[in-house]
Amino acid sequence: MKLYNTMSRRIEDFVPIVPGQVSMYCCGPTVYNYAHIGNLRTYIFEDILKRTLRRAGYSVKHVMNITDVGHLTGDGDDGEDKMEKTARETGKSVWDIAAFYTEAFFNDEKALNIIRPDIVCKATDHIQDMIDLIKRLEDRGHTYTAGGNVYFSIDSIDDYGKLARLNIDELKSGARIEVDSNKKNPKDFVLWFTNSKFAGQAMTWDSPWGRGYPGWHIECSAMSMKYLGEHFDIHCGGIDAIPVHHTNEIAQSEAATGKTWVNYWCHGEFLLMGNAKMSKSSGGFVTLQTLIGKGYNALDYRYFCLTGHYRSQLRFSYDALDAAKSAREGIMERIGQLKKEAAPADQPSSKAEEYMKAFDEAMENDLGAPQALSLLWKMLKDGELSAADKLAAAYHMDEILGLGLKEAVAQKAEAAGTEEEMKLLEERAQAKKAKDFKRADEIRDELKRRGYIVKDTPSGAILERIV
Numbered sequence: 285m286k287l288y289n290t291m292s293r294r295i296e297d298f299v300p301i302v303p304g305q306v307s308m309y310c311c312g313p314t315v316y317n318y319a320h321i322g323n324l325r326t327y328i329f330e331d332i333l334k335r336t337l338r339r340a341g342y343s344v345k346h347v348m349n350i351t352d353v354g355h356l357t358g359d360g361d362d363g364e365d366k367m368e369k370t371a372r373e374t375g376k377s378v379w380d381i382a383a384f385y386t387e388a389f390f391n392d393e394k395a396l397n398i399i400r401p402d403i404v405c406k407a408t409d410h411i412q413d414m415i416d417l418i419k420r421l422e423d424r425g426h427t428y429t430a431g432g433n434v435y436f437s438i439d440s441i442d443d444y445g446k447l448a449r450l451n452i453d454e455l456k457s458g459a460r461i462e463v464d465s466n467k468k469n470p471k472d473f474v475l476w477f478t479n480s481k482f483a484g485q486a487m488t489w490d491s492p493w494g495r496g497y498p499g500w501h502i503e504c505s506a507m508s509m510k511y512l513g514e515h516f517d518i519h520c521g522g523i524d525a526i527p528v529h530h531t532n533e534i535a536q537s538e539a540a541t542g543k544t545w546v547n548y549w550c551h552g553e554f555l556l557m558g559n560a561k562m563s564k565s566s567g568g569f570v571t572l573q574t575l576i577g578k579g580y581n582a583l584d585y586r587y588f589c590l591t592g593h594y595r596s597q598l599r600f601s602y603d604a605l606d607a608a609k610s611a612r613e614g615i616m617e618r619i620g621q622l623k624k625e626a627a628p629a630d631q632p633s634s635k636a637e638e639y640m641k642a643f644d645e646a647m648e649n650d651l652g653a654p655q656a657l658s659l660l661w662k663m664l665k666d667g668e669l670s671a672a673d674k675l676a677a678a679y680h681m682d683e684i685l686g687l688g689l690k691e692a693v694a695q696k697a698e699a700a701g702t703e704e705e706m707k708l709l710e711e712r713a714q715a716k717k718a719k720d721f722k723r724a725d726e727i728r729d730e731l732k733r734r735g736y737i738v739k740d741t742p743s744g745a746i747l748e749r750i751v
């Protein structure tokens with residue numbers, strides 16, 4: 285398995301810490317609103333990664349957090365708590381909002397065939413773990429308190445910003461608008477808020493530094509280490525997490541343990557709306573429910589995501605989604621027809637095996653989903669493969685693609701012919717029933733002259749156009 289590692293900026297051979305096992309942490313949603321389809325693109329990428337790791341023979345332990353406290357509208361500890369903002373705007377409690385949008389998120393994931401992470405952990409259930417980690421950082425001299433808040437001092441470590449390759453000297457000398465005058469370095473970040481502008485904060489907890497609530501970044505360090513240990517294999521997220529969120533997660537995790545935290549950093553590129561990143565704050569906010577409301581299947585969107593490589597930007601448009609929809613429906617139709625003809629082969633032919641192997645190789649080479657998808661098409665169109673072979677290969681591929689191919693049912697009328705030709709087909713069936721094989725063969729030859737092959741399937745004869 286080969287994977288692009290944001291830390292090295294290179295495609296690397298994947299070598300897990302424990303042979304045969306993969307520990308993987310993915311930053312989860314902030315549950316103050318519906319996920320938009322850009323967020324969902326990132327979760328689809330992570331699901332594809334997990335499925336591919338499984339195909340490559342690893343057992344995967346996948347942990348994802350739910351951010352239900354501490355995520356501010358601004359990345360530099362500025363702005364308002366996203367949860368509190370929605371609570372104020374809707375008149376509901378933060379807890380109700382978190383519960384509602386968490387459920388909505390998992391409904392979306394289910395519709396998209398995203399396999400649920402093995403562990404889903406809520407930030408508010410892990411406040412003590414965060415406090416313990418902050419205490420560890422305090423003991424090692426990486427924190428300071430100012431204005432009532434506890435800050436991480438980026439000058440207390442040597443390699444701050446290594447993931448994003450930030451130039452710290454430039455950052456210091458550059459004129460930056462500083463919003464929080466408590467900070468010694470503009471890039472320092474809050475670990476624990478007590479005294480802040482959010483006086484009416486609903487969610488607060490006791491801590492050694494006073495009653496308050498955690499900063500956003502500390503939750504991912506505390507929960508990932510709790511469930512995966514202090515050194516694990518893969519950490520994922522969208523690329524927007526690189527310069528601040530993941531940078532700060534690394535700083536505090538490695539400062540606390542004194543060692544490397546994560547071996548592979550994998551980031552999904554943005555979904556664009558027009559020329560801009562789709563975001564909750566911009567006007568082009570589209571949810572999965574919006575698409576379903578317009579008559580799309582959630583898996584049309586999954587298919588659309590598979591048409592782009594996860595490290596490339598993908599531009600959303602309804603035209604592109606229409607193309608994905610008709611492509612996916614075309615595959616489902618073919619699979620549905622194949623299912624009428626045969627059951628998947630227990631022992632596929634060597635040609636079918638070759639397709640499966642090529643598919644796995646494409647996926648195991650830094651998730652080459654677009655190539656893998658074109659192999660699925662090529663295989664389905666290959667006249668040398670039997671229906672049983674095609675089904676076996678398609679199901680094998682779908683364990684990674686997750687397009688629900690096993691559920692496919694042919695929708696279109698079985699025969700491709702005109703009414704007259706359908707009548708001939710029916711007459712042939714009657715002739716066969718009456719054991720008039722001469723007449724049955726005559727009709728078959730007549731249909732052949734008209735450009736059709738008669739195929740006998742378990743559910744009756746069908747016509748296929750000769751191409």
Ligand code: AMP
Pocket residue numbers: 311312313314315321322323324325326521522523524525552553554555556561562563
């Ligand atoms: P949030 O709920 O805002 O914390 O975001 C959840 C995930 O979606 C994070 O991993 C983000 O990096 C990712 N994300 C946000 N916007 C986009 C986008 N336009 N395209 C792809 N991923 C995104």
Ligand code: ZN
Pocket residue numbers: 310311312504529533
């Ligand atoms: Zn995170």
